[in-house]
Amino acid sequence: MYFQLTGTHIRLLGSMHLFPATSRRTPPWIAEAYDWADALVFESDPATILPYLKAVAQPGAALLRPLMRDDAWTQLQALWPVDGPLAPLEALRPWAALVVAPTLLQQVVEGVEPRMLRSANAQAKPYRYLETAQDVAEALESIPLEALAAALDLLxxxxxxxxxxxxxxxxxxxxxxxxxxxxxxxxxPAFNLPGIRRAILDLRNRVWAERVGEWSDASERTLVVVGALHLCGPGNLLDCLGRPVTAVF
Known part of the structure; x- marks a missing residue:
């Protein structure tokens, strides 16, 4: 969950973006990793993704309607907020509906990244991001409509x-x-549908590996914080880096 990229000053940390509200505990290696680092690298800035959720000048989540079961679409509409940046459902990009929907069914508190960001801002510790909001949107746009609809049906x-x-x-x-x-x-079930893992994990892992590799000669102790699922399974970020790693924890 916490690795040193051998021969470099780079460490990779598997995070949880959200914690269940019933368990807010953070393991001790999170604080150790933060204290070790001179600089932090996160996936992307969540605030910048909001404008990309809306389908501007193109069909939105309504495209999913004919591909979903009638009862599933009705339930999804009833679940959706009636106002705010996520409303209405039909105006969102189809992939945004799938990204947001599970969070509407969860009781959560903030995870690793917001806590680290607050500390970094308070201590003037530098940080940057592996990708832009546009990068995220382009990866998620590759998920087939049929897979999005099937995932929402299952949900x-x-x-x-x-x-x-x-x-x-x-x-x-x-x-x-x-x-x-x-x-x-x-x-x-939804994780195994065609295109979903590829868009959320595989495509991004390959791009991130190239960017992390560019920092391998840096003298600054750099902590790269990514969702823990990016560090496991086929095509994970550690494998994409193609370099030996040592487990710190």
């Missing part, structure tokens, strides 16, 4: 699954058990 058929999965993943993460995290992810 509406078992609305308790996102919370159960989050709690199980958080427990495995606290134990530093990447293999358990991968098993839990594979058991999530």
């Amino acid at each position: 509406m058929a078992d609305r308790g699954e996102p919370q159960r999965t989050l709690e199980r993943m958080h427990a495995a993460w606290l134990d530093g058990d990447l293999q358990a995290l991968q098993r839990i992810a594979v058991e999530s």
Whole structure:
């Protein structure tokens, strides 16, 4: 869950973006990693993704309607906020509906990154990002509409699954058990649909590996913080880097 890229001053940390509200505990290696680092690198700036959620001058999530079960679409509409930046559902990009929907069914508190960012800002510790909001949007745009619709159908058929999965993943993460995290992810039906893992993990891992590799000669102790699922399973970031790593934890 926490690795040193051998022969460099780079470490990689597997994070949880959100914690279940019932368990806010953070393992000790999170603080150790933060204290070790001279600079931090995060995936992307969440605030900048908001403008990309809306389908401007193109069809939005309404494209999913004919591909979903009638009852699933009705449930999704009833679940959706009626105002605010996420409303209305039909105006969002199709992939945004899938990204947002599980969070509407979860009881969560902030995870690793917001806490680290607050500390970094308070201590003037520098940080940067692996990708832009546009990079994220372009990767997610590659998910086929049929896969998005199927994933939302599955989600509406078992609305308790996102919370159960989050709690199980958080427990495995606290134990530093990447293999358990991968098993839990594979058991999530939507994760195995065509194009979803590729867009969320595989495509981005390959791009990130190139960027991290460019910093291999830097003298600054750099902590790269990514979602823990990016560090396990086929095509994970560690494999994409193509360099030996040593587990710090």
